[in-house]
Amino acid sequence: MITPASSLHVLHLIIVFLLRAPPCPADGGTWSMLLPNIGISAMHMQLLPNDRVVIYDRTDFGTSNISLPKGKCRPKSKDCSAHSVEYDVASNSVRPLMVLSNFWCSSGSLMPDGSLTQTGGNADGALVVRTYKSCDTCDWQEIQNGLVQERWYATNHFLPDGRQIIIGGRRAFTYEFFPKTPDTQKAIDFPFLVQTNDPRIENNLYPFVFLIPDGNLFIFANNRAILFDYVKNQVVRTFPTIPGDEPRNYPSTGSAVLLPMRIVQGTVATVEVLVCGGAPGSAFRHAIKGIFDGALDTCGRITISDPDPRWVMETMPMARVMGDMLLLPNGNVLIINGGSAGTAGWECGRNPVLNPLIYQPGNPVGSRFVMQAPTTIPRMYHSTAILLRDGRVLVGGSNPHDKYEFTNVFYPTELSLEEFSPSYLDSTLSGLRPVIISPVNGATTMYGKQMVIKFAVSKNLNTSSVLVTMVAPSFNTHSFSMNQRLLVLHSGIPTIVRKSSNYQVTVTMPPSGNVAPKGNYILFVVHQDIPSEGIWIHIQ
Numbered sequence: 224m225i226t227p228a229s230s231l232h233v234l235h236l237i238i239v240f241l242l243r244a245p246p247c248p249a250d251g252g253t254w255s256m257l258l259p260n261i262g263i264s265a266m267h268m269q270l271l272p273n274d275r276v277v278i279y280d281r282t283d284f285g286t287s288n289i290s291l292p293k294g295k296c297r298p299k300s301k302d303c304s305a306h307s308v309e310y311d312v313a314s315n316s317v318r319p320l321m322v323l324s325n326f327w328c329s330s331g332s333l334m335p336d337g338s339l340t341q342t343g344g345n346a347d348g349a350l351v352v353r354t355y356k357s358c359d360t361c362d363w364q365e366i367q368n369g370l371v372q373e374r375w376y377a378t379n380h381f382l383p384d385g386r387q388i389i390i391g392g393r394r395a396f397t398y399e400f401f402p403k404t405p406d407t408q409k410a411i412d413f414p415f416l417v418q419t420n421d422p423r424i425e426n427n428l429y430p431f432v433f434l435i436p437d438g439n440l441f442i443f444a445n446n447r448a449i450l451f452d453y454v455k456n457q458v459v460r461t462f463p464t465i466p467g468d469e470p471r472n473y474p475s476t477g478s479a480v481l482l483p484m485r486i487v488q489g490t491v492a493t494v495e496v497l498v499c500g501g502a503p504g505s506a507f508r509h510a511i512k513g514i515f516d517g518a519l520d521t522c523g524r525i526t527i528s529d530p531d532p533r534w535v536m537e538t539m540p541m542a543r544v545m546g547d548m549l550l551l552p553n554g555n556v557l558i559i560n561g562g563s564a565g566t567a568g569w570e571c572g573r574n575p576v577l578n579p580l581i582y583q584p585g586n587p588v589g590s591r592f593v594m595q596a597p598t599t600i601p602r603m604y605h606s607t608a609i610l611l612r613d614g615r616v617l618v619g620g621s622n623p624h625d626k627y628e629f630t631n632v633f634y635p636t637e638l639s640l641e642e643f644s645p646s647y648l649d650s651t652l653s654g655l656r657p658v659i660i661s662p663v664n665g666a667t668t669m670y671g672k673q674m675v676i677k678f679a680v681s682k683n684l685n686t687s688s689v690l691v692t693m694v695a696p697s698f699n700t701h702s703f704s705m706n707q708r709l710l711v712l713h714s715g716i717p718t719i720v721r722k723s724s725n726y727q728v729t730v731t732m733p734p735s736g737n738v739a740p741k742g743n744y745i746l747f748v749v750h751q752d753i754p755s756e757g758i759w760i761h762i763q
């Protein structure tokens with residue numbers, strides 16, 4: 224019998240359900256826990272060409288939850304815990320690494336040889352450059368005074384000549400290069416970072432930087448963007464301010480991607496950038512007083528290859544600050560992690576957004592966003608996400624506290640690693656999924672060269688729905704993925720390989736280092752939006 228009390232209870236459940244129901248159907252992707260405790264909080268992540276991931280946090284807060292190997296301790300310290308680990312995708316396990324100086328809120332880039340070069344950090348680490356070349360027993364190497372200016376919250380980007388450019392950082396209104404060459408020993412003044420800096424909140428840290436095919440850098444800081452010739456040290460173009468004028472960089476942390484670039488006959492005709500989320504300019508000052516402003520729910524998209532580029536604004540199904548934007552192998556953009564109130568910074572974020580979004584750049588405006596299934600773990604400030612070679616997304620970190628805090632706080636320090644599997648990994652689609660037969664993982668190639676890719680698909684192949692894409696593995700921290708780019712290669716029509724049920728397609732490698740700086744990429748064959756497992760290729 225339904226009593227008034229129990230019918231009220233039912234009504235209450237329905238209301239709770241309605242309140243919790245996402246505003247549009249969440250039908251994509253699945254989550255699962257990979258490792259509940261890797262011993263550190265994953266503030267920075269980089270995938271390496273051997274499918275291991277370098278993960279690191281900071282060194283200056285006390286002990287982590289994983290010991291250094293063989294009873295080692297940090298010099299002149301009672302701290303015998305590790306602040307960096309190497310995660311091995313194949314065995315789903317971590318190995319602790321030793322780092323001496325503080326690489327908190329730093330930046331980095333893979334080098335052409337597949338090693339990670341990481342730059343800057345805080346205090347004793349602000350001028351240090353560290354390299355990590357992966358092997359079973361390898362560890363960090365540190366170069367004291369590798370930088371000429373202290374860099375904390377800077378952005379790095381790899382360059383066609385194999386160096387990286389390191390731009391900005393707190394109170395560092397300059398850029399420099401690494402490795403140093405005789406003509407680039409100094410830091411070079413960069414007034415754009417002064418112009419976009421509001422000294423009260425420094426809303427232009429971790430600028431969004433992309434190398435574009437004409438050889439210039441697109442640089443977005445606060446609410447403005449330029450094209451910059453880093454060779455001549457000249458601003459080539461100034462883009463309109465993003466509509467709404469609200470900041471998009473740390474601590475009003477939004478994110479940005481260079482949308483997939485399609486190469487046709489050796490050229491990229493259209494170059495577009497997408498910037499999503501962030502927080503109002505007032506949000507940081509309010510958050511430190513305990514008032515949490517709503518995050519921005521807009522994205523701005525701009526075709527920077529147009530003679531007269533304009534921002535086109537779109538509205539996301541929900542607002543987000545501290546979201547990560549990742550290019551998926553099929554050219555869609557995943558927007559993941561973050562919250563819907565407050566800003567980046569210790570204790571400054573609220574209302575975790577547990578549902579990722581997928582943005583389909585080729586769809587008409589209004590039908591681009593697809594809500595994804597939610598996780599149960601808030602990934603707030605200091606969380607990370609990177610694409611793995613098999614198409615999964617590795618998600619970690621979240622520590623909005625000065626120390627590791629596990630109880631009696633909003634959003635306890637997260638030591639877990641989860642995976643998000645986009646719906647293209649559903650087993651029901653396996654008949655459509657390409658399997659690359661050759662070349663083998665680790666192949667090398669050269670600019671402009673043709674490559675024959677042999678692959679199998681168990682169901683019928685729709686030859687007009689095959690793409691070959693190539694993704695640069697990015698350095699992820701603070702909601703930005705440095706070096707991230709996806710190229711759709713110029714390709715012929717796939718044909719059947721004689722006397723087999725396999726196919727082959729001939730693709731042309733990118734024309735130059737401005738389109739694809741030399742180094743390591745993951746190549747995918749995509750059929751009807753479903754990517755194969757990727758293979759590493761090295762281009763030079």
Ligand SMILES: *[C@@H]1O[C@H](CO)[C@@H](O)[C@H](O)[C@H]1NC(C)=O
Pocket residue numbers: 260287288629638
């Ligand atoms: C981390 O270590 C601290 C101190 O030993 C302990 O209190 C805490 O429960 C550990 N947390 C996790 C998630 O392992």
Ligand SMILES: *[C@@H]1O[C@H](CO)[C@@H](O)[C@H](O)[C@H]1NC(C)=O
Pocket residue numbers: 685686687688
């Ligand atoms: C094959 O792919 C093309 C391009 O994506 C699409 O328009 C067409 O509907 C597909 N055909 C089938 C049978 O799925």
